[in-house]
Amino acid sequence: MAHGCYFLAPIPTTLNFNYTNTNIRPQKPLLLTPLSSSLHHQTHNHEPNKSTEEETPPFHHFRNHNSKSTALLLHRLSKQKQEDQDEEDEAKEKMLESSLSITKIPKFPGSIYSNSNSHLLTQINDEDNDKMLRRALEIRRKVTAEILKRLMWGSKLSRTYSSNLVSRLPDFIDRVMVGAASMKQLPDFSHSTFDARVKIYIQNSKVIPLIRWLKHNSFTYPQIGKLICMITGDLDSLGCLVDWLKSVYVKGEFLGYVLTRANGILERSPEELEEIVQYLVSHGVRREWMGFAISRCPQLLSFSMAEIKSRVNFYLEMGLNDKDFGTMIFDSPRALGFFSLEEMNCKVEYLKEFGLNNEDVGRLLAFKPQLMGCSIEERWKPLVKYLYYLGVRRDGMRRILTVKPMIFCVDLETTIAPKVRFLQDIGIREEAIGGVLVKFPPLLTYSLYKKIRPVVIFLMTKAGVTQRDIGKVIALEPELVGCSIVNKLEVSVKYFLSLGIPLKSLGEMVADFPTLLRYNLDVLRPKYRYLRRTMVRPLQDLVEFPRFFSYSLECRIIPRHKVLVENRINFKLRYMLPGPDEEFDRRVQDAVERRRRFESGDLDDLSIAQTAHS
Numbered sequence: 001m002a003h004g005c006y007f008l009a010p011i012p013t014t015l016n017f018n019y020t021n022t023n024i025r026p027q028k029p030l031l032l033t034p035l036s037s038s039l040h041h042q043t044h045n046h047e048p049n050k051s052t053e054e055e056t057p058p059f060h061h062f063r064n065h066n067s068k069s070t071a072l073l074l075h076r077l078s079k080q081k082q083e084d085q086d087e088e089d090e091a092k093e094k095m096l097e098s099s100l101s102i103t104k105i106p107k108f109p110g111s112i113y114s115n116s117n118s119h120l121l122t123q124i125n126d127e128d129n130d131k132m133l134r135r136a137l138e139i140r141r142k143v144t145a146e147i148l149k150r151l152m153w154g155s156k157l158s159r160t161y162s163s164n165l166v167s168r169l170p171d172f173i174d175r176v177m178v179g180a181a182s183m184k185q186l187p188d189f190s191h192s193t194f195d196a197r198v199k200i201y202i203q204n205s206k207v208i209p210l211i212r213w214l215k216h217n218s219f220t221y222p223q224i225g226k227l228i229c230m231i232t233g234d235l236d237s238l239g240c241l242v243d244w245l246k247s248v249y250v251k252g253e254f255l256g257y258v259l260t261r262a263n264g265i266l267e268r269s270p271e272e273l274e275e276i277v278q279y280l281v282s283h284g285v286r287r288e289w290m291g292f293a294i295s296r297c298p299q300l301l302s303f304s305m306a307e308i309k310s311r312v313n314f315y316l317e318m319g320l321n322d323k324d325f326g327t328m329i330f331d332s333p334r335a336l337g338f339f340s341l342e343e344m345n346c347k348v349e350y351l352k353e354f355g356l357n358n359e360d361v362g363r364l365l366a367f368k369p370q371l372m373g374c375s376i377e378e379r380w381k382p383l384v385k386y387l388y389y390l391g392v393r394r395d396g397m398r399r400i401l402t403v404k405p406m407i408f409c410v411d412l413e414t415t416i417a418p419k420v421r422f423l424q425d426i427g428i429r430e431e432a433i434g435g436v437l438v439k440f441p442p443l444l445t446y447s448l449y450k451k452i453r454p455v456v457i458f459l460m461t462k463a464g465v466t467q468r469d470i471g472k473v474i475a476l477e478p479e480l481v482g483c484s485i486v487n488k489l490e491v492s493v494k495y496f497l498s499l500g501i502p503l504k505s506l507g508e509m510v511a512d513f514p515t516l517l518r519y520n521l522d523v524l525r526p527k528y529r530y531l532r533r534t535m536v537r538p539l540q541d542l543v544e545f546p547r548f549f550s551y552s553l554e555c556r557i558i559p560r561h562k563v564l565v566e567n568r569i570n571f572k573l574r575y576m577l578p579g580p581d582e583e584f585d586r587r588v589q590d591a592v593e594r595r596r597r598f599e600s601g602d603l604d605d606l607s608i609a610q611t612a613h614s
Contacts, residue, residue, distance in 0.1 A: 104597050140194070144177045145169075147198045155208045161221060165211065168225025176201050197597075210235050217242060223256030232268055235268070248277055249291030262298035273301055276308055283312055285324025297333035311336055313343060318362030321527035325366070332369035337374060350376050354398045368405040383412050390420065391434030405442035416444050419452065426456060427471025440478035455489070461516065463493050464507025477514030492517045495524065500539060509546040517547050527553050535574070537562055545573040560584060567592050 145166050152162040180197035183189045189197055214224045245255055281287050294300055315325055330338055351361050400407055423433050446452055459465040465473055483489050496506050508514055527549055531537050551557055560576055569591045
């Protein structure tokens with residue numbers, strides 16, 4: 001080759017490989033080398049020139065300007081490897097699903113399934129055996145659920161309902177799956193497919209007719225699913241229990257609730273349950289009440305006969321007769337079947353601490369059995385502490401408990417405390433609030449915004465009671481809060497205003513005698529008529545002494561008025577009506593004696609005038 005020709009030396013790779021752990025030196029950069037010199041170098045220099053190597057320093061600076069390209073390539077290679085692995089796993093799963101699914105893939109000589117994927121069988125047996133078994137079990141469940149759905153569709157159950165119900169039947173699906181697998185041991189089914197065995201098992205269990213029957217009896221699909229999963233034996237027993245519940249008047253919408261809430265009821269026969277019902281009927285609970293009681297407390301059917309008898313005797317020993325016991329169970333069946341006997345005894349002992357004996361507690365529970373549902377620590381003790389702070393002592397608490405036991409069942413923070421703060425806001429002194437509550441315990445059970453506040457507003461706007469006196473009126477007569485505004489208070493106010501009493505004077509009368517507005521018109525009219533027509537008294541006397549309406553017309557007003565007329569004397573109403581008869585007779589004799597002395601000239605006109613107005 002002619003001198004001066006050149007050849008292209010090999011180009012080193014541009015990838016920035018790490019040479020730190022190898023003995024490979026980086027190549028020199030690309031050079032245009034004369035061909036002759038290159039050949040000469042290759043021919044005559046077979047051994048490396050040691051001096052040259054010693055003089056040439058080692059190459060310590062590695063190339064890194066293509067590091068991004070290297071990272072991208074490595075990432076793509078690792079991603080491709082992961083995708084290949086995923087595709088292989090997916091192929092295994094698809095092959096497993098196709099082998100277990102209800103729609104089989106056709107197999108024929110030369111098919112893709114038989115040729116390309118046959119090697120995966122060996123891999124499944126050798127690799128990830130546990131994982132594949134779990135996956136196979138999941139597929140079996142899906143296949144079983146799908147077969148059950150299709151059978152339900154064929155029974156004219158909607159697709160949505162079937163899907164929702166099957167999702168609530170995991171235990172039943174497993175039972176069917178295991179049963180279908182065990183059928184493989186039978187000679188009749190040794191050569192049948194899994195799908196066929198599942199279908200036969202479901203049909204033999206009669207679960208679909210049972211589902212349709214329960215749906216017809218108002219069972220919801222969550223209740224149906226829970227019941228079918230709870231039954232471990234024959235499903236026909238569920239229908240017998242439902243028929244028995246209907247015989248004791250349990251309504252359709254409560255059948256599922258009772259069966260799912262009564263523990264152990266599915267393992268008991270209707271004869272055992274009927275014995276419990278007959279025992280309760282013999283102690284005052286009517287049979288037509290049993291459906292209502294069982295619907296509210298299904299636990300009544302969970303007890304044995306011995307435990308039912310001990311619970312009934314717990315109340316009978318407190319003096320309850322059969323009639324009271326029956327009405328108590330009708331009012332609150334949870335008092336008998338929801339709580340433990342130990343908890344029931346603790347609550348009875350706590351109630352006795354207020355001074356009640358055993359019979360008093362029995363009458364109290366017969367009247368308000370909901371007390372058994374209240375917690376001692378969370379409900380009763382905070383309430384007792386709060387009432388004690390307001391000045392209510394043991395006797396007052398006993399009165400509150402006996403007059404309105406519902407107070408011990410309501411929430412302290414949301415029901416009682418806001419009403420107490422309202423009483424303080426209208427001017428009732430804090431030390432007097434306890435007396436108000438003891439005098440009229442039902443006040444704490446009324447609605448603050450629907451009952452108490454409207455009554456207070458009516459008294460201040462329609463009855464003439466001033467803001468200064470409203471606290472006094474409620475403190476003296478808290479029963480006004482319990483009166484109907486339309487049917488009681490408004491009628492009384494209109495009557496007094498019709499007599500000619502000014503609104504301001506009526507407010508003063510109510511502040512002096514708040515009970516005035518609680519009287520019926522049949523009581524007020526005869527007394528007012530006698531005052532004006534027979535006694536010939538002015539209206540002002542009534543305004544000054546509104547308590548006149550509190551005295552009996554036949555037993556107090558008429559007899560004393562006749563005595564005054566017979567003795568020719570006159571008293572103001574406040575001196576005529578109050579006090580016992582002995583004191584009234586003494587006043588009359590003193591007035592007669594003063595008049596006699598005046599007529600004889602012993603007294604002056606001033607003394608007679610004082611006697612006439614005394």
